[in-house]
Amino acid sequence: MHNSSTLHFLKAGLWTTVQDKGRVGHQASGVPVSGAMDQTAAQLANWLVGNSEDHPVLEITLLGPSIQINHTVQIAITGANLSPMVNRTPIPMYETVAIKEGAILKFGRIQNGCRAYLSVGGEWMVQRWLGSASAATTSTAKLTPDSLIKKDSLLTIQATPFIEKRNSPPPPDYENSIVVNVLPGPEFDQFSSHTIAHFFSQTYTIANDSNRMGYRLLGKELSIESKQEVISSGIVVGTIQVSNAGQPILLMRDAQTTGGYPRIAVVLPEELDHLAQLKPGEAVRFCFIS
């Protein structure tokens, strides 16, 4: 069977984008890495419908979209539990689910986590830029017009043969307060031992205006003794930089590729997925791995 199915977004949700593994390798030209914030969940969603792990998925943030599906497809939902339902009946996460022609997929109350991933079996007909379908952070409409979901967006999927139903044990519920392992950042030694102790002893709250570029971390300001300026240098996803006002900012997957604030710490790559599931208002503490 080689039919195509179209997803019609009756509602876009709060922030729904197409994401894959991102576009690593173009940072020297100023292109952010992008890609699904929770890579583990995105890859699992793809596996559950028989897609390759770097296939695009929908990243759904806090408030889900409403999607009419015009042809039978296989889907899977992983990540945050946003109470997915089809025609008002709850559907399971972490398994292959067949959605019948004409059905409406919706989301409800946030039960836990921040970002859900929706995979649909088949080839996604979306425009790619530099090898990735992930929503570009600038000129999105021009570069990746299909990847930022708006009301009445249409997403066409070229169906592949259905697979036998798969499932995977769901991970434990996401906590609303987590401890994240970090390594020292490049400018670690420029901070006083007092400031470092202060940074590691605080529990930070994720600010409301946090997004895919960065999480602002709310807490008592760090005292920045030396105003030694850092000459703009490359940025790695997961870097925690400290602004002149003493506020740490955790840089996420859409972060700019260079920056000039001192970098106190860098989270371990495997922690990024956990951080992706923290909502604004939730808490994080950092633990030093030497």
Add this chain to the structure above:
Amino acid sequence: MTFQPYGAETLLLNFEQKIKKEINEQVIDLNKAILAAQLSGITYTIPAYCSLTIGYDRSVLSYETLSLLIEKIKAATFTKEAKSSNSLEDKHLIIPVCYEEAFGLDIAAVAKEKNCTLDEIIQLHTSTIYRVYMLGFLPGFAYMGRLPEDLACQRKQTPRLSIPPRSVGLAGYQTGIYPSAAPGGWQIIGQTPVPTFMPNQDTPFLFQAGDQVQFQAISKKDFFTISKDIDSNQFNWSNLYA
């Protein structure tokens, strides 16, 4: 030059921490040599003013192995013979800019601040050959320097919410061209009709770190002629290269 780990899968090379042509040349030369060596396991590099960030795949390379490999490339790159051949590869571009006030939104304010005429600003901006020190901020945004002392200026007090694409701006000792519309605080003194970011081309970015750039003042009429030529694919791109 110091080597240090930056997170679990990145090597950071810090050169002498100064914004200087000679130091940036070393960054670019070493970056080119590393890319030319095509080491498996290197996932990306970010050359900046005086640092080089190198991402690697931990399943292929260890930090120690990568450091040794980079040491070797470094030793081979900074011999005298290698030096002269590398520098020849740098591109030299001439970018037309219309400085008329319809495009140079802040040129009058800059002239006032600097206590000089608009023509003097244009003269100052076009008489220097700038170096692309690095790209960042936006895809294709080239940080160029260094501005002559008399042109160096503060960023705007309140950043604009949207700066038109291809606007040419000043900030501190730097000058640059907005590749796409974006919010920003640079003082806008003109606009080029030449797109510096062409998403659908094989090489989407006009600039790369190490390029030499000189601006050339053009009239509004020339601006629209070049724009039209670009839109209709009649533009001779080799005109941009000296």
